[in-house]
Amino acid sequence: MAARVLGRAGRLAAVVRSSAVRLQLRLHGSAGLRFGSQASFFPPLGDAMLPSGSFNNHVALITGGGTGLGRAMTATLSQLGAQCIIASRKLDILQRTAEEISSQTGNKVHAVQCDVRDPQAVSQCVDQMEALTGLPDVIINNAAGNFVCPSERLSPNAWKTITDIVLNGTAFVTLELGKRLIQNQKGASFLAITTIYAESGSGFVVPSASAKAGVEALYKSLAAEWGRYGHRFNIIQPGPIRTKGAFSRLDPTGAFEKATIDRIPTGRLGTPAEIANLAAYVSSNYASWMSGAVIRFDGGEYVSLAGEFNELRSVTPDQWKILEAMIRNTKGS
Numbered sequence: 001m002a003a004r005v006l007g008r009a010g011r012l013a014a015v016v017r018s019s020a021v022r023l024q025l026r027l028h029g030s031a032g033l034r035f036g037s038q039a040s041f042f043p044p045l046g047d048a049m050l051p052s053g054s055f056n057n058h059v060a061l062i063t064g065g066g067t068g069l070g071r072a073m074t075a076t077l078s079q080l081g082a083q084c085i086i087a088s089r090k091l092d093i094l095q096r097t098a099e100e101i102s103s104q105t106g107n108k109v110h111a112v113q114c115d116v117r118d119p120q121a122v123s124q125c126v127d128q129m130e131a132l133t134g135l136p137d138v139i140i141n142n143a144a145g146n147f148v149c150p151s152e153r154l155s156p157n158a159w160k161t162i163t164d165i166v167l168n169g170t171a172f173v174t175l176e177l178g179k180r181l182i183q184n185q186k187g188a189s190f191l192a193i194t195t196i197y198a199e200s201g202s203g204f205v206v207p208s209a210s211a212k213a214g215v216e217a218l219y220k221s222l223a224a225e226w227g228r229y230g231h232r233f234n235i236i237q238p239g240p241i242r243t244k245g246a247f248s249r250l251d252p253t254g255a256f257e258k259a260t261i262d263r264i265p266t267g268r269l270g271t272p273a274e275i276a277n278l279a280a281y282v283s284s285n286y287a288s289w290m291s292g293a294v295i296r297f298d299g300g301e302y303v304s305l306a307g308e309f310n311e312l313r314s315v316t317p318d319q320w321k322i323l324e325a326m327i328r329n330t331k332g333s
């Protein structure tokens with residue numbers, strides 16, 4: 001019996017061995033479970049998660065709040081009672097977003113033009129904010145710039161542009177508000193939106209990876225230093241969530257989307273509403289004991305990319321029989 005099983009295993013093994021490519025067990029092919037099918041286990045919910053009124057009497061500043069994830073965060077905070085200020089370069093887009101969200105939630109959203117790379121513009125933006133709403137209770141540093149590019153093609157100005165928006169912009173906004181909040185003895189929640197590759201680094205987005213890693217160091221450092229002033233600092237590292245801003249600059253042809261989804265254990269991209277719920281929780285008083293946290297929110301993509309053997313997910317049950325027989329059949333080292 002054992003000989004028969006081993007004989008069959010041997011024949012099957014020979015078939016597998018016959019092609020080096022197939023012996024790779026079609027790691028990226030259609031063998032095994034098709035990733036993506038498991039997404040039905042993880043349906044995204046769109047409703048605001050926190051109790052209504054959680055942000056009543058709260059003021060929130062969201063940089064880059066006119067589009068994409070910042071817009072979704074603004075919509076959720078506004079729905080939960082916050083008065084929001086959204087700030088970025090394009091006033092027309094900010095105003096349109098502000099009107100749309102205000103008309104849906106009944107809560108005021110203010111649009112303020114600000115290029116976060118310019119510390120004077122940031123200071124004027126905060127002046128404008130103080131006049132409109134007073135200093136904020138919630139600050140979300142979400143504005144960013146990015147594009148995929150081989151590093152040998154980057155000009156000094158390309159490097160400066162991304163690191164200025166992401167690292168210097170976040171620092172200018174955080175320091176300007178922090179100083180004024182400290183002076184007024186007012187506590188606040190600061191949240192930075194980074195990426196999963198802030199931790200690992202990543203080729204082809206090197207200025208962004210370097211700047212986002214700097215933002216994480218900034219926020220972890222201030223969490224330690226400014227707790228005494230009533231300030232909390234936290235970080236969310238999103239995985240891929242479809243927005244025009246990100247996808248048009250990171251995957252302009254759409255060629256990488258399927259491979260991206262295939263490696264995400266939850267089988268799908270995230271949604272803006274999901275990250276908005278997380279950002280709202282982290283920024284709310286329900287999270288008043290949370291500071292210095294780095295929250296990865298990526299459907300499992302990071303660990304999926306990291307584990308050396310994770311591609312064995314593509315091995316079929318029949319192929320496992322062969323592999324197991326081969327392993328068990330090995331004698332000695």
Ligand SMILES: CC/C=C\C/C=C\CC/C=C/C=C/C(=O)SCCNC(=O)CCNC(=O)[C@H](O)C(C)(C)COP(=O)(O)OP(=O)(O)OC[C@H]1O[C@@H](n2cnc3c(N)ncnc32)[C@H](O)[C@@H]1OP(=O)(O)O
Nearest residue numbers: 144145146147155157158161240245246250251256257260
């Ligand atoms: C399926 C998988 C798909 C996606 C994966 C998803 C998730 C994985 C993790 C994702 C992380 C995402 C992180 C993000 O940050 S996404 C946010 C993206 N949003 C934006 O970038 C919005 C704002 N962007 C912009 O305004 C512009 O793109 C820019 C270039 C950042 C800034 O615009 P600005 O007008 O200030 O700058 P320019 O004058 O145009 O350029 C300055 C400088 O850069 C050079 N440059 C510009 N583009 C490129 C490029 N594509 N390649 C190389 N170099 C570029 C430009 O030439 C200038 O340099 P010089 O010529 O002067 O030397």
Ligand SMILES: NC(=O)C1=CN([C@@H]2O[C@H](COP(=O)(O)OP(=O)(O)OC[C@H]3O[C@@H](n4cnc5c(N)ncnc54)[C@H](OP(=O)(O)O)[C@@H]3O)[C@@H](O)[C@H]2O)C=CC1
Nearest residue numbers: 064067068069088089090115116143144240241243245246
């Ligand atoms: N979508 C995704 O898959 C992921 C996104 N992220 C992060 O999420 C955040 C939001 O990205 P997303 O919504 O996808 O992309 P968007 O492009 O929609 O958002 C970026 C925002 O930043 C603003 N911005 C850019 N440059 C400046 C500047 N100099 N001054 C002020 N504001 C500026 C833009 O507004 P304007 O043009 O008006 O200035 C825009 O609203 C970013 O921090 C990004 O790094 C991280 C991982 C994954």
